[in-house]
Amino acid sequence: MLGAMTTIGARAALEEAVAKLPSGLRDHVLRVVEEARRLAPRYGIDEERAVVAALGHDLERAERPSELLRQAEAAGLEPSEVERSAPILLHGALSARLMAERFGVADEEVLAAARYHTTGRAGMSALERLIFVVDKIEPGKLRGEPALAEARRLADESLEAAMRCLLDLHVSRALAQGWPLHPNVVAARNELLVG
Ligand SMILES: [Fe+2]
Ligand SMILES: [Fe+2]
Incomplete structure (x- = not known):
């Protein structure tokens, strides 16, 4: 009971903090909340x-890369080379x-759901x-990325299938753009393929 009350207290404070985020980010977060609420019972x-x-x-998410890196170092997170090259990867952990x-x-x-929402990892809970999936299939992201429609359709059937689709999409894009792959992306995808 105490746990439930604590969560409700955190929820109200988090709602206030989200309302103060830059409007585009705030709207994204509210759509992620809606999608999470829609799919959680399923x-x-x-x-x-x-x-x-x-x-x-x-x-x-709205912090500058230099600030994310500074905070990660101050928190003792020991950012990897890949994270240093793209500090945005640190926003989930922070x-x-x-x-x-x-x-x-x-x-x-x-x-953990917040920490790993960008890359995924091996051994994720439901x-x-x-959260990994709904972050990427909320309707606002779909508008700019028609390929995400398939992941959104799959999310109604299987979170694993939707994750596989999203990770494949990420790997394809990384190859096309010459981006490095975060090790957690590879671990998450390998587990879905052969785990
Ligand atoms: Fe994010
Ligand atoms: Fe997000």
């Missing part, structure tokens, strides 16, 4: 935990940190998979 995921993870996942430290979120699975 996969037996607690709706309140899904909403709290969705509200917090991008709290640090958002999770903020959720724990400023908003009192203590649920490790909720924090909640982590949900």
